[in-house]
Structure formats: structure tokens, C-alpha cells
Amino acid sequence: MTLIEKTAAELIDALAAGETTSVELTQAHLDRIAAVDGDVHAFLHIDAEGALSQAAASDARRANGDALHALDGVPIAVKDVLTTTGLPTTCGSKILEGWVPPYDATVVKKIKAAGLPILGKTNMDEFAMGSSTEHSAYGPTKNPWKLDRIPGGSGGGSAAAVAAFEAPLALGTDTGGSIRQPGAVTGTVGVKPTYGSVSRYGLVALANSLDQVGPVTRTVLDSALLHELIGGHDPLDSTSTTTPVTGLVDAARAGATGDLKGVKVGVIKELAGEGWAPDVMAKFNESVDLLTKLGADVVEVSTPSFKHAMAAYYLILPAECSSNLAKFDAMRYGLRVTPDGDPSAEDVMKASRDAGFGDEVKRRIILGTYALSSGYYDAYYGQAQKIRTLIIEDFKKAFEQVDVLVSPTSPSTAFPLGAKLDDPLAMYMQDLATIPANLAGTPGISVPAGVSDVDGLPVGVQLLAPVLEDARLYRVGAALEGAIGPVLSIDKLEVAR
Amino acid sequence: MTETLVPFDEVLERYDPAFGLEVHVELNTNTKMFCGCPATFGGEPNSQVCPTCLGLPGSMPVVNAKAVESAIRIGLALNGSIAEWCRFARKNYFYPDMPKNFQTSQYDEPIVYDGYLDVEVEGETFRIEIERAHMEEDTGKTTHIGGATGRIHGADYSLVDYNRAGIPLIEIVTRPILGTGAKAPLVAKAYVAALREILLGLGVSDVRMDQGSMRCDVNLSLSPKGSGKLGTRTETKNVNSLRSVERAVRFEMSRHAGILDAGEAIFQETRHFHEDTGTTSAGRAKSDADDYRYFPEPDLVPVAPSREWVEELRASLPERTADKRARLQVEWGYSDLEMRDVWAAGALSLIEATVAEGASAQAARKWWMAELSRSANDRGVELAELGVTPVQVAEVQKLVDAKTLTDKLARQVFEGLLAGEGTVSEIIDARGLAVVSDDGALGAAVDEAIDAQPAVAEKIRGGNQAAAGALIGAVMKATGGKADAKRVRELILEKLS
Numbered sequence: 001m002t003l004i005e006k007t008a009a010e011l012i013d014a015l016a017a018g019e020t021t022s023v024e025l026t027q028a029h030l031d032r033i034a035a036v037d038g039d040v041h042a043f044l045h046i047d048a049e050g051a052l053s054q055a056a057a058s059d060a061r062r063a064n065g066d067a068l069h070a071l072d073g074v075p076i077a078v079k080d081v082l083t084t085t086g087l088p089t090t091c092g093s094k095i096l097e098g099w100v101p102p103y104d105a106t107v108v109k110k111i112k113a114a115g116l117p118i119l120g121k122t123n124m125d126e127f128a129m130g131s132s133t134e135h136s137a138y139g140p141t142k143n144p145w146k147l148d149r150i151p152g153g154s155g156g157g158s159a160a161a162v163a164a165f166e167a168p169l170a171l172g173t174d175t176g177g178s179i180r181q182p183g184a185v186t187g188t189v190g191v192k193p194t195y196g197s198v199s200r201y202g203l204v205a206l207a208n209s210l211d212q213v214g215p216v217t218r219t220v221l222d223s224a225l226l227h228e229l230i231g232g233h234d235p236l237d238s239t240s241t242t243t244p245v246t247g248l249v250d251a252a253r254a255g256a257t258g259d260l261k262g263v264k265v266g267v268i269k270e271l272a273g274e275g276w277a278p279d280v281m282a283k284f285n286e287s288v289d290l291l292t293k294l295g296a297d298v299v300e301v302s303t304p305s306f307k308h309a310m311a312a313y314y315l316i317l318p319a320e321c322s323s324n325l326a327k328f329d330a331m332r333y334g335l336r337v338t339p340d341g342d343p344s345a346e347d348v349m350k351a352s353r354d355a356g357f358g359d360e361v362k363r364r365i366i367l368g369t370y371a372l373s374s375g376y377y378d379a380y381y382g383q384a385q386k387i388r389t390l391i392i393e394d395f396k397k398a399f400e401q402v403d404v405l406v407s408p409t410s411p412s413t414a415f416p417l418g419a420k421l422d423d424p425l426a427m428y429m430q431d432l433a434t435i436p437a438n439l440a441g442t443p444g445i446s447v448p449a450g451v452s453d454v455d456g457l458p459v460g461v462q463l464l465a466p467v468l469e470d471a472r473l474y475r476v477g478a479a480l481e482g483a484i485g486p487v488l489s490i491d492k493l494e495v496a497r
Numbered sequence: 498m499t500e501t502l503v504p505f506d507e508v509l510e511r512y513d514p515a516f517g518l519e520v521h522v523e524l525n526t527n528t529k530m531f532c533g534c535p536a537t538f539g540g541e542p543n544s545q546v547c548p549t550c551l552g553l554p555g556s557m558p559v560v561n562a563k564a565v566e567s568a569i570r571i572g573l574a575l576n577g578s579i580a581e582w583c584r585f586a587r588k589n590y591f592y593p594d595m596p597k598n599f600q601t602s603q604y605d606e607p608i609v610y611d612g613y614l615d616v617e618v619e620g621e622t623f624r625i626e627i628e629r630a631h632m633e634e635d636t637g638k639t640t641h642i643g644g645a646t647g648r649i650h651g652a653d654y655s656l657v658d659y660n661r662a663g664i665p666l667i668e669i670v671t672r673p674i675l676g677t678g679a680k681a682p683l684v685a686k687a688y689v690a691a692l693r694e695i696l697l698g699l700g701v702s703d704v705r706m707d708q709g710s711m712r713c714d715v716n717l718s719l720s721p722k723g724s725g726k727l728g729t730r731t732e733t734k735n736v737n738s739l740r741s742v743e744r745a746v747r748f749e750m751s752r753h754a755g756i757l758d759a760g761e762a763i764f765q766e767t768r769h770f771h772e773d774t775g776t777t778s779a780g781r782a783k784s785d786a787d788d789y790r791y792f793p794e795p796d797l798v799p800v801a802p803s804r805e806w807v808e809e810l811r812a813s814l815p816e817r818t819a820d821k822r823a824r825l826q827v828e829w830g831y832s833d834l835e836m837r838d839v840w841a842a843g844a845l846s847l848i849e850a851t852v853a854e855g856a857s858a859q860a861a862r863k864w865w866m867a868e869l870s871r872s873a874n875d876r877g878v879e880l881a882e883l884g885v886t887p888v889q890v891a892e893v894q895k896l897v898d899a900k901t902l903t904d905k906l907a908r909q910v911f912e913g914l915l916a917g918e919g920t921v922s923e924i925i926d927a928r929g930l931a932v933v934s935d936d937g938a939l940g941a942a943v944d945e946a947i948d949a950q951p952a953v954a955e956k957i958r959g960g961n962q963a964a965a966g967a968l969i970g971a972v973m974k975a976t977g978g979k980a981d982a983k984r985v986r987e988l989i990l991e992k993l994s
Contacts, residue, residue, distance in 0.1 A: 083555045096554070103548050105555060200796075204554040208795035238559050238797050320795055323589050326598035327552045331657070345593045345655070372589070372790035381792060 003028040004165045005490055008222040011168060012070050015062065022055035022062070022073030026117050029075050033119065033166045036495040041141050042151075042161035044080050045088050046120040051075060054117035061115065071225060072115030077167040079158045080121035081128055082213070083202040084108050091204050092124040092136040092154075095328050095335045095356025105202020106237070107171060107213050107230045114229055119167050122157030126358045127325065128175055128206040130154045131430035132420065133182075135360045140417060143186060144493045145457055149414035152182025152430075158216040159186040165490055169226050170216040175206050176313055177409075177434025179214045180446040184409035184460025187448045187488035189477070190216050191223045192434075194468050195441030196241040198227075199234030207320040208239075210313075210438040218488060220447060220478040224252040227470070243468055251471035255478030260294040263476060266301030266402035271433045277412040279452040283459040284408040287449045290483045291406070291476070301398045301405060305390035306436050312391070313435045314428060315371050315384035322368030325361070328353060363424065392440045399466045404476050407433045409446040409460035437464055445473040447480055448487035458487060501755030505747060506679070508754040512719040514681040515673045515727055516746055520692060522667045522702045523635065523710040524567050529663035530634040531558030531601060536665070538708075542658035550663035552596030557796050560585075564665040566810065567701040568608050568632050569802055571667055573811050574695050575627050577612025582801045585632070585794040590787065593655065594637035596662050602633035604791040608800065614695075615819070616687040617840070618680050625688045626672040637662040667701075673718075673727060682746040689713055689742050690843055691818065697846065698815045706738050707882060713742055715770075717749040719757060728753070729763040733777050735770045739843070739879050744775040752777070825849065829858030842870055843880050847887055854891030860898075864890050868908055872915055885914050892921045905978055906930045934981040936988070939972070942980065943988045946971040957993040965989045 003025055006014065014020045030048050037043050058073035067073075078084060081091050083101035090096045104112065111118070125135040133141045133156025141156040143149035144164035151160040158170035159182030172179040174192035183190025191214045198213045205211060215226035231245025267288060272281065292298050330336035330352035337351040357365070371380035398405055410430055420427045437444040442464055449461040461480065465472040490497060508514075529536050532549035548556035572579050586604035612627035638661045643653030669692065677684045693711060696704045704711040718730035731753070733745045749768075756763055768777040816824075822845065826836045829852070839845055844865045851861040865880065869890075873883050893910050896902040902910065902925075913924035925931065933939060946968045947954045956964040965986055972985045 083553075089554070091554070099554075101548075101553065101555070103553070103555075201557050202555040205796075236559060237557055239795075319792060323587050323599050323790070323792070326589060326591065327554065327596065329591060329593075329598055331593045332551060332596065333553070346591065349591060369790065372792055374788040374790070377790075377792070 004032050004168075006168065007219045008071065008074050008168045008217065008225060009219065011074050012225075015073050016070075022058040022075075022117060023052060025073065026051050026055035026075045026119070029119060029167055032164075036144070036164055037166060039142060039147055039495055040144050040160050040164050040166070041139060042122055042157045042164060042166055043077070043120045044090060044092070044123050044138055044157070047087055047118060050086065051117040051119050054115070058115045058117065067115070069114035069229065071229060074116055074169060075119050075167060076111055076116045077119050077122050077158060077161045077170040078108065078111075079124055079155050079170070079172050081124055081173055081204050082108055082171060083204070084118065084121065087118070087121055089121065089204070090138070091128070092126045092138060093356065093358070093361070094137045095352070096333075097335060099333055101202075103202065106199035106234045108202060110230050111171070116169070122155070122161050122170060124157055125154035125178075126361050127204070127321070128154040128173060128178055128211075129321070129360050129364055131177070131181055131427055132415075132417075133157060134417060134421060135358055137358055142417070143414045143457075144495050145186065145414065147494050148416055149457065150185065150417055152185040152410070152414065154178040155182050155190075155216065159183055159188050159190065162186075162216050162218055163188050163488060164493060164495055168218070169222060171213060171226075171230070172216040173203060173211060173213050174434075174438065175210045175212075175317065176438050177431040179216060180434050180444055180460070180462060181410045181430055183216065183446040183448075184462075185414040185458060187451070187458030188216060188218055189220055189223050189445065189447055189481075190214065191227060191445045191470075191473065192437060192443060193227060193231060193245075194241070194443045194470055195438075196239050197243070197245050197443075197468070197470070198231050199237045199240055201234055201236040205320075205324045207317040208324065209320060210317060212438075220445070220474060220481045221249070221252045221256070223445070224248040224474045241468070245470070247471045248474045251474040252478040255475035256482050258294055258479050258482050260291065260296040260476060260479050263296045263404070264402040265291050265296045265298045265476070266398055266405045267298060268306070268398075268405055268407045269300050269302045270304065270306045271407040275411055275429065275432070276408060279454040280408050280410070280412060280459050282453060283449045283451075284461055287461040287480060287484065288406065290480060294479050294483055296476070299402065301402060303391075303394040303398055303436070305387060305394045308387045309391055309436045309439055310428065310432060312384040312387035313431070313439060314367070315380050316388070316439070318364040318368030319371045319381045320368070322365045322372065325357075325365055328356065360424070388439045391436055395436070395440045395442055395464075395466070403465070404472050405464040407462050407464070409433055409462040413452045413455055413457035413459060433462055440467075442467050443470040443473055445477045447477045448484065450484060450487055500752055501759065502748075502751040503754035503758060505751060508719070508750050509679045511722055512750075512754055512757065513675065513722050513724075514677065514746070514750050515675050515718050515720065515730075516677075516681055516685055517673050517716040517730070518671050518685060518688060518742075519714040519716070520669045520689065521712040522571070522669065522696055522704065524564055524665040524667060525700075525702050525710075526561055526563045526567065526665055528561060530561050530564055530632065530665035531663055534663065540660050542656070542660060545660040546662070550596060551659055552598075558601060558794075560797060560800065561665060564632060565608070565800060565802065567665075567699070568630065568667050569807060569810050570699050570814060571669070571696065571701060572609030572612060572630055573807070573814055574699055575609070575612035575614055575630065575669070577609040577627060577630065579802055579807045580606065580608050580610065581804075582606075582799050583608050584799045585797045586791045587794050588633075588789045588791060590789060592636070593657055594639045594662070596637065596659060600633060600636070601794055601797070602668075603631035607631035608802075614688060614691055616684060616691050617837070618683045618687050620837070621680065623674070623677060623680075623684050623687075625674055625684075628670050628672045630667055630669045633666050633668060635661050635664040635666050673716075681750065682743040685715065685746045686739050686743040687841070690739050693739075694818055694846065698818065715742060715745045715749070717746055717753065718763070719750065719753045721757075728757075729765050731763065731765065732767045733770050734767060734780065737772065738882070740877065741770055741772060745770050745777065748776055829862070831858070831862065835862065838866060842866060844870075847880060850887035851890045851894075854888055856891040856894040860894045861890065864894065864911075868911055872911070883915070884917075885911060889914055889921055896921075896925075900934060900981060901932055902930065903932055903981060906932060929979075931979065932981045933976050933979045934984055936984075939980060939985060939988055942972045942975050943968070943985060943992060945975065947989070947992065954993055957989065962990065
């Protein structure tokens, strides 16, 4: 097995045993990026020089016995929605083309402090709005399994980078499924942590009450390692929880033993049936059977308010983002377009935003502005928040009966590029299963369930746990992963060796 | 359009005024409302900024606990209720001095509500009901370059300094105040003066209207006498002194009456007050029409001051103004009328400080209420803005007590202070204001005067002591006003007895 095919956990051992160096490792990934990213387009910015210099520093520390962390020297890719000093942060938008932040996001500070070399910034739907990465202003990312397919979104770049073995680890963000859904369609693992357990300081906000930063990896254990590194209270984030983020790696190792006796699993009744592709459901049902074989008690659970989740989400998100994106006004940073004549500041703002924002972003800003406007607030945003409460209640009730919930992650496998661009609502339906967890703040993971019998493309299974019980996802996820066996391998990709 | 201004007394014949005041207070916390930047005044432009107060993508707010404490103390001092639970809200609108293009403020859940302040005007007490007080952040400061007036119209370009952006503000809003009739302008002024005294006493702000740390917006409407319905109001901004509050109310009453007399409707708008003319001019259309699309700030958690904390703060409030007034009146031995006049002139704190520096209460009152009040009136400023300090007044009085200065010479010292000629001692030296009390010099001058007016001298020898006045006058003239008049009189009577 080549270096780039190793998991992060294996690389930790290899580095510790002196079998490889961070420079060798980082170079191997840079070579892979050079070889395939012309086709995959997972990266918006590649920092070869920076990554190698960080790798060299890591090797020097390790030689001195001063490794900062187990993951010191393991390279990582970062979704372009997180601020990084020295590297551009565009959020996949023209309005931030070339903007280099003067400060690091807290999660970026943490990975730097642990010594992980940063390979570069990954592609995304513009301002994280989308489920296919086709709304990136810099061109889409392709699914490494089949280059004419979407890699999921909004974090298609991070998922594709990891799936294509361009990076062993990546950071993503999940507002309505933007880590989990790409994970499902690329055969990788993606986790949305409990809301508040990972700092949002430096995460360019889409929907403040829904966004979370999370790990994108090839194995459940790798996600646990990265999740523990980035999690924890941040005084700069007022919504950040104080409960320590620990025990995830232990939970993943415990789960890998394959014993789920005593664990109660609930299959969500409402996330099945019409709109769910048969090949996806087939793989999902196989996973459920496996859970039973592993010793879990599997029952059906009903969460009736989930059918309103989409409507609530597509009111709350646009409302919050219409306000969050107001700051892009060409006055202090970002694209500035000055119309002819004697334009006022307002004229410059309008021209810049018109030129700098793509259609999906404009669509959601207009929707959100309308939903918040006088006379409509109660009917739209107000109602949506009430539905949110109902969803939280449904989760609570469900978790009184079971320890984790399970569903397919995405209604279909990776669809062709362009297939849903003319139908925004059809695109929104990709997030049916993932949205409820964002509305309730509960954590979720997508684990590869296998590949479709129809098109050979990956299918993901989603696990959901109560708030602050992320460890359960790692235990059950690792057990399931072990039982399913490897799904992703470099030979299955269209971008092979 | 020519305006008809109805004479003030006539306005009251036909109309009842209603006014409301919105006062913004800049708190004197060390750091800004939502970040750790220094809140000090006067730094190099854009030197006291950070990602949060610049509204950089990815930045997040953290609440300044001291600002919350100040808000609660202000609320308690205004007899208000402190919310058990409240939130911040976003007030969304676009303007270059707004880094996020929304202001983090409070909407329908203010931290303080239902307070009041009693003010006294010409012996009558009025209760000003305070609807609410809430926390918010200040905007940046814009300077317009190139236009004739320094305002935006006709300017070539504008510069924005974000040092002020994010400084904590408390906005205090009264309910509409009815039933003040002809005293409306004075009641409005008295309220702002009383509010200022309280805020000074709490030590939460410099409350300098001339520097912008206290800003007052005046709302006014008229309704036909006895109709009981509120009329359409206008808001007047740029009211930068107590005097301007009074004049703004007075002017708007006359202007509204002119429009209503003509059978026309008041246009609801924001107007601009002009210091030099005491008039208002049209600004922009009033923002009842503006839709700020308020929604709860999702990056902050609710503020829920414990009842224990509130009571702790209540117990540590400084003495109530009314109690202080009563106590000082007794201590100083002032009559009711004298105390009332002191209060109305805004001289209470000044006299208190002067007494603290060693002057007697009577002397302090004499200087502040007579000489200095006259000077303030002549210059059209408040006593506190005159530029003469309690320390200086006490110093001058000490010299009078020591007979180094006469009252007349003391007045010249104050003249010098107001003209900015330097310190008390510098002025005395430069102008040569020492009292001539040396009996030798005085004796010579007295002899000269006696010789020059033998008839008067005869009268005095004959027992008419009152006639000495003419001789005293002559000596004063001869000594350039520097003779100690009392001693001169004594010498005259001695020599002519």
C-alpha cells in the first residue's frame, strides 16, 4: 500500500515508528494532487511551499522528541470557508477572490498548533449554499469515482480530496448536510459534531444557528482523531459549549471490536419511501441488518415533524444568511465594482454584490430578506423556529426509546453534473435526511454503506445521536464500518493510480 | 417652501404638545461592546479595530460584561425593571459606517423597561416615563471631504474610521410625554439634564453632549387642544446641548403649528437641528417606514441577569439625586428657592465640587449662580461647558478670603480664565491684579483724595459717613481698582474723625 492510501491512524504509527517523514508524506500527497487535481478540481489553492516547510518543521520537532500531537506532520486540506492567514479564503465566491484573511479560524489555529501541514483550501458551493459544489464560482469539483458526477456539496472539495487520496484528512463544514452528504456520495466518512462543540470563530457564517465545522476522512477512527483535535470550548465563540470533547477515539476503538449488544437503534420511518432511490434503500437495509447481527436492538421510530424540516430550514437559513452576507459591500474588503458616473456608496455596493454573488446566493438572500420583512416575520421565520422546536421534541422523544437513529444519508447516489441545476427544489431535496440534525443541534455521521447495485457508486448510511453524545456515533459507526468492510479504494476511482 | 412659524404662546392656545426623547449614552468601558478593542477616544483612525468590529468574514461577537453591568445600574437608577431574560437582535440596514451592515442591538426584549424620572420645572414636578433602555453598539465615524458644509451633499469622497464602531451604547427611550403645555421645552431640557446628572453620578459615561458621548434625538408632535389624540411626529437629530434640546422643542412646536394651522399634514421625517439659527431643516424620511428586519442575534446567547446580581448592584448604587439634593440643601443652608435655582442651572455638582475644594457653600453659590451664570448665558453655553473648573473657583475664593483679591478683582480673574489667559496665578501676575492693602500706599492715595475734595472731607468730619463713598471711588480710580475698598473706608474715617 502506498503512503497516500494509508489512513491517518496508520500514518501516525508510521511517523512514530520512523517509517516515513512528514516531508515524504506531504510530498507524496502534493504529487498525487499534481497528478489528479486537474481532473478532480478539489482544490482552489494549493500551498506546496508552505505545506513542505510545515512538514520539515514537524520532522525537526519529531527528531527532537518534541512532537506536538499524535497527528503532528499528517497533512490536511481545509474547506475554503475557514479563514487562514497567508492563504486566500474565497468561500467559492468571486466576491472574495484573492482575499487573504488577517486572522486564523480557531480550528485552523488548532491544527497549526498540532503541527498538521496544510496542503491547501478546498472547493465548495458558493458560501456553502448547495448540495453539489456546482455553485462554486470557480468551477465544480468532480466525483473521483466518476468524473461526470457531482461530489456532493457544499463541501464537495474536501470530500473529493479525501476520496481521491489527495489528502488523508480534511476539514469541512455542515449546515444542512454539507459534510455528510458529500461523504455519502464519495464513499468517505463525514461528521457533523454537536452544535457548539467545535468553534465557529473564523468560519464564514452561512446560518449561524446551523453551521458546524467537522472532520472529513476515509475511516471512522480518523474522524474521531481529527474531531477530538478541533473540538472544545472557545471563548471567542459565544455559542461554544463548555463540555470537553473527549472519548471519541476510545469510542471508535471500542466500536471496532464489533460488539453492539445492548445498543438500541431506531430506523427513522419518515426518511424512506417515495423520493428515496431503491438502490440506496437496498444498501441501507443491508446496513440495518448488519447492526442487528452486531447485537443491536433495531426498532422503527417515528419523527413526524421531520416532514416540515425542509420548509423550516429553507426559511431559517436564507433569513440568517441574508443578514450574514450583508457585510460583503465592497467598503472594506472583497470585490469592488465602481459604476460609471458619480456613484454613491450604495451604488457601489449594489454593483459589487451584483457582480460578485452567484445566482443561488442571490436567490437565498432575496428569500431571506423577504422572510424577515415586516409583516412576514411571524408567518415565516417565526413559524420556522416553532417547527424547529417540534423537531427538537421529536428527537428527544426518539432518544428516549433508542440510543442512536439511523437513516440513509442521501436519497440517491452521485447524480450527473448539471442534472439538477435547473431545479433548485430538486437540489434541496438532497438534504432531506441531513437537515433535521442541524435544526436540532444534534450530531450526525455518514459512514460508507457500500456501493449501488445499479451504478456502482457509493451509498452512505447516517447515524444520529443526542446532543453531546457524539461518542455513540463513533462506537456504532466503527462497528458498522468494520462489518461492512472497505468501500473506497484507489482502484475503484476513475482517477486511478 | 416658506415656513410659517407660529409664535410660541399662540401655539399653546390651539395645541397640546407631546414629546419623546431618545438618548444614546456612550459607556466608558475599557473595551468595546462585542470585542476586546480599546474603547478610548482619539486614536489614529482604524488603529483600534479587530476582525469582530471590522465585520470581517468569520468574526464573532462576545458580550462585554461591564456594559451589561452598566446597563443594569442605569436601569435601576431610572427606577426601571431589569429583564430576567433578554436577547440581542440584529437591526439590518446598509451604510458604509456599519461594518456588518447590521447593528447588534436589542429589539423587543430590552434589558431595562418601565422606568421613570421626576423632573422639576418652575416648582412643578413632571414624571417622565421611560419605556425602555437597551444595549447596542456604535457605528464607525464618517468624514466627508470636499463639500462646502462638511456633510455628504457635494462631497468628493468620504473616509470611514472604525475606531468608534462597536463602542457600547445604551439607548434610553421615553414614552410620549403629555400635559406639559407651555413648559414642554423646559421639561425636555430638565429631563436630559437630570438624566445626565444621574449618569455622571453612576460613573458610566462622560456624558459630554458636545463630544458625542451623550446624543439626544427629540421627537415632537402637536394635537389640537383637548383632542386627546397624538399627532404625527417629527424627529430632530444633531441636538448637541441642553440648550438645543429646549430650542428644538420650541422651534418644532412653532413649525408644526404653522403647518397644522394651514390645514396641512405634518410630514413624518427626521430633521436636522442647526445650532446657529435654532431652527430645523428636513433630513431623510422618518424610519417608521424603514424595515430593519429585526431577528434575534444567533451568535449570542440570551442575557439573564440573576436577581441576586441585580440586588447587589442596586445596593451599591450611589445616593439618589433627590436625596442628595435634600441633604446638600441642609448642609449648605440654602433656601428652597436658592436650591431650586441651583438645580435648574445645572450647578449642583459644580458647587459640590467647589465646596469639596474648601470654599464655603455661600461663596460657591455666589460665584456659580451670579458671575459665572452670566458669563455662560452671554456665551450661550451650559455652566459645565464654560471652561471654569470648581478647583479654580475655590482657588479664587481662597484669595478673596485671604484679602489678596477683592470681589471686583476676582471677577477680572474669571474674565482671564474664560479668555484662556492661563492659570489663576498667571492671570493675577500678568494683569497685576494684587490688592493694594499696604497702608503706606493706601494712606498716600487717601490723603490725595481728601485734598482733592475738601467739601466732601468736611461732610465726613461732620459725621456724614456715607459721604465717604465719593472719596473711596476716587481712591479706587487712582489705584486702578486694586485698592481694598474696605480698608480705604477705614483709613478715610480714621483720618477724618
